[in-house]
Amino acid sequence: MKTTVFVKAGQVAVQEVEKPQLLEADDAIIRVVRTCVCGSDLWGYRGDDDKAEGSQNSGHEIIGVIEEVGPEVTTFKKGDFVIAPFTHGCGHCPACLAGFEGGCQGHDRSTNFSSGYQAEYVRYAHANWSLVRIPGQPSDYSEGMLASLLALADVMPTGYHAARVANVQKGDTVAVVGDGAVGLCAVISAKLRGAKRIIIMSRHEDRQKLALEFGATDVVPERGQEGIDKVLELTNGAGVDAALECVGTQLSTEMALKIARPGAAIGRVGVPHTHDINLSDYFFQNAIIAGGPASVTTYDKEVLLKAVLDGQINPGKVFTQTYSLDAIDQAYKDMQDRKTIKAMVTL
Amino acid sequence: MKTTVFVKAGQVAVQEVEKPQLLEADDAIIRVVRTCVCGSDLWGYRGDDDKAEGSQNSGHEIIGVIEEVGPEVTTFKKGDFVIAPFTHGCGHCPACLAGFEGGCQGHDRSTNFSSGYQAEYVRYAHANWSLVRIPGQPSDYSEGMLASLLALADVMPTGYHAARVANVQKGDTVAVVGDGAVGLCAVISAKLRGAKRIIIMSRHEDRQKLALEFGATDVVPERGQEGIDKVLELTNGAGVDAALECVGTQLSTEMALKIARPGAAIGRVGVPHTHDINLSDYFFQNAIIAGGPASVTTYDKEVLLKAVLDGQINPGKVFTQTYSLDAIDQAYKDMQDRKTIKAMVTL
Numbered sequence: 001m002k003t004t005v006f007v008k009a010g011q012v013a014v015q016e017v018e019k020p021q022l023l024e025a026d027d028a029i030i031r032v033v034r035t036c037v038c039g040s041d042l043w044g045y046r047g048d049d050d051k052a053e054g055s056q057n058s059g060h061e062i063i064g065v066i067e068e069v070g071p072e073v074t075t076f077k078k079g080d081f082v083i084a085p086f087t088h089g090c091g092h093c094p095a096c097l098a099g100f101e102g103g104c105q106g107h108d109r110s111t112n113f114s115s116g117y118q119a120e121y122v123r124y125a126h127a128n129w130s131l132v133r134i135p136g137q138p139s140d141y142s143e144g145m146l147a148s149l150l151a152l153a154d155v156m157p158t159g160y161h162a163a164r165v166a167n168v169q170k171g172d173t174v175a176v177v178g179d180g181a182v183g184l185c186a187v188i189s190a191k192l193r194g195a196k197r198i199i200i201m202s203r204h205e206d207r208q209k210l211a212l213e214f215g216a217t218d219v220v221p222e223r224g225q226e227g228i229d230k231v232l233e234l235t236n237g238a239g240v241d242a243a244l245e246c247v248g249t250q251l252s253t254e255m256a257l258k259i260a261r262p263g264a265a266i267g268r269v270g271v272p273h274t275h276d277i278n279l280s281d282y283f284f285q286n287a288i289i290a291g292g293p294a295s296v297t298t299y300d301k302e303v304l305l306k307a308v309l310d311g312q313i314n315p316g317k318v319f320t321q322t323y324s325l326d327a328i329d330q331a332y333k334d335m336q337d338r339k340t341i342k343a344m345v346t347l
Numbered sequence: 348m349k350t351t352v353f354v355k356a357g358q359v360a361v362q363e364v365e366k367p368q369l370l371e372a373d374d375a376i377i378r379v380v381r382t383c384v385c386g387s388d389l390w391g392y393r394g395d396d397d398k399a400e401g402s403q404n405s406g407h408e409i410i411g412v413i414e415e416v417g418p419e420v421t422t423f424k425k426g427d428f429v430i431a432p433f434t435h436g437c438g439h440c441p442a443c444l445a446g447f448e449g450g451c452q453g454h455d456r457s458t459n460f461s462s463g464y465q466a467e468y469v470r471y472a473h474a475n476w477s478l479v480r481i482p483g484q485p486s487d488y489s490e491g492m493l494a495s496l497l498a499l500a501d502v503m504p505t506g507y508h509a510a511r512v513a514n515v516q517k518g519d520t521v522a523v524v525g526d527g528a529v530g531l532c533a534v535i536s537a538k539l540r541g542a543k544r545i546i547i548m549s550r551h552e553d554r555q556k557l558a559l560e561f562g563a564t565d566v567v568p569e570r571g572q573e574g575i576d577k578v579l580e581l582t583n584g585a586g587v588d589a590a591l592e593c594v595g596t597q598l599s600t601e602m603a604l605k606i607a608r609p610g611a612a613i614g615r616v617g618v619p620h621t622h623d624i625n626l627s628d629y630f631f632q633n634a635i636i637a638g639g640p641a642s643v644t645t646y647d648k649e650v651l652l653k654a655v656l657d658g659q660i661n662p663g664k665v666f667t668q669t670y671s672l673d674a675i676d677q678a679y680k681d682m683q684d685r686k687t688i689k690a691m692v693t694l
Contacts, residue, residue: 094585094586094588095609095610098588099610103610104609105609165633241441261450262639263446263450271630273627279615282639283619286512286639287637291630292609292610
């Protein structure tokens with residue numbers, strides 16, 4: 001089968017490898033129907049993460065059809081159409097029960113995150129609780145709906161996670177820092193949770209437009225101190241009730257902290273590349289700093305799959321270009337160059 | 348009148364000064380009935396805060412009787428017996444409305460915190476919403492009840508703040524890091540909010556005993572990695588649902604973060620003297636870091652005053668020694684040397 005390998009900084013390629021086999025009793029083998037490139041994959045692609053040349057590539061977002069399950073998988077069978085969350089929670093440890101399966105304590109962390117999923121087939125560990133069944137088969141859905149279902153493997157639940165951990169409530173004023181696919185999904189999430197005012201911090205016209213379509217009420221293109229000042233001005237000096245940090249840099253994290261009113265939470269979901277946030281600086285504003293890997297299974301089952309199937313939300317719109325698996329390097333390049341918000345791969 | 352001045356590191360003294368006057372229209376002048384020494388006062392006393400010799404001393408916890416109010420104070424009158432919270436919220440800005448009056452946006456931060464309150468009289472700024480009325484007069488209450496009412500000026504609401512921002516829920520397993528007066532009040536708070544298991548991290552027998560009386564179920568005397576291991580062992584490796592950080596040092600903050608299960612919150616209320624917490628380190632555990640100055644008025648009015656008056660909680664027990672104002676330096680010394688958990692001053 002075909003899979004994606006990391007060649008060197010700025011280049012991935014498709015290679016023929018053995019099709020994955022069941023290794024553990026709770027594994028499932030999934031035939032991939034759609035996969036895509038994540039903003040977090042770009043850190044490695046750019047060479048920022050010291051990835052070894054020729055190593056397995058990242059990639060962790062798929063929808064697909066189950067080919068085979070291990071003997072301990074009782075909740076899924078061959079032929080089921082599923083969302084494969086990038087986390088693999090057991091569903092019954094204290095972390096999973098609290099709705100934080102990104103920190104599942106039922107098995108080793110090394111098997112709790114997907115990788116190497118830009119491929120024709122994948123081995124999905126701990127399938128029983130973690131996979132999410134989609135009614136019917138891929139052929140029952142439009143291209144647009146498949147895109148929205150694919151978004152449920154990571155980017156949409158990750159945006160939702162920012163809103164949940166920042167405790168976005170009905171009537172709130174929310175700012176979203178970052179206009180990537182996750183930021184745009186955070187806009188959807190803030191609206192879904194009833195936010196009255198949603199400020200998107202975005203410098204790119206295509207993303208601003210989509211943010212407004214998704215429910216943003218204000219656009220702030222300024223960054224750094226200018227951006228902070230603008231948000232404070234928009235909120236009569238008060239700051240926002242919740243700041244959704246969807247980038248992960250030092251600058252974006254500080255911005256999120258500085259536009260938050262006292263007692264407001266920062267929901268951070270961008271994989272952090274920060275170093276110098278001094279917690280003491282934010283004590284007197286009672287800042288709440290929350291976030292981490294999203295609870296994909298929990299949110300899909302509780303809220304998001306239904307919202308997608310009902311047409312209430314349409315996160316698939318973040319996929320603005322589609323590629324074949326053979327063109328995966330172009331998919332990365334176009335995302336890197338902001339020619340597409342998020343790149344979908346059709347198999 | 349008599350007030351306390353900072354002489355030099357390790358010494359405070361009583362001095363005669365002018366009685367304070369009304370300066371602003373929403374001021375109140377309060378005759379102090381009880382005051383006390385806060386753990387945070389000790390940072391200055393020890394010389395850790397670079398305090399200038401001869402400067403006004405800290406001190407911010409009193410109960411007392413109103414002598415005089417400014418023309419804009421409509422909610423209190425001469426003769427009212429009150430708790431004077433160390434914060435001075437306006438009650439109607441976004442921060443106060445969200446229950447975070449420690450970050451009141453209705454006036455300048457410089458007038459939002461009390462200081463110099465180890466004195467016979469104090470000027471209390473922004474009295475209208477912030478003060479909390481106690482029914483009757485001081486003479487209506489026992490010494491023990493006066494002590495518990497005094498605890499409502501800071502230490503008890505501060506412990507409660509840790510539990511609130513760490514979102515302690517019915518049935519939770521909670522750890523309290525720090526066995527000072529605030530830590531002990533955090534134990535009371537965790538119990539009040541329905542925690543099932545409360546682990547106090549304490550090395551001092553008198554404090555362990557009081558913690559158990561207040562509702563702690565387990566005592567962990569170990570610190571650092573040993574303490575972390577012990578708490579993890581007590582929770583079958585899972586970690587606690589909430590960690591209440593009541594010290595403010597680097598070590599205590601790291602301990603709190605490391606004993607928390609994925610998705611658990613750290614409620615930090617010790618004035619932070621931390622430097623090197625790297626937020627990236629706690630991303631994958633979905634750590635929630637919350638806390639800051641407590642919402643004294645909010646908690647007293649909503650929960651704590653009634654709980655004290657009903658005898659449901661008895662936070663005054665943290666005052667294990669009582670001093671005259673003339674003996675204030677001894678009160679500091681005894682707290683510093685852990686001869687008393689918290690030192691009360693009777694006027």
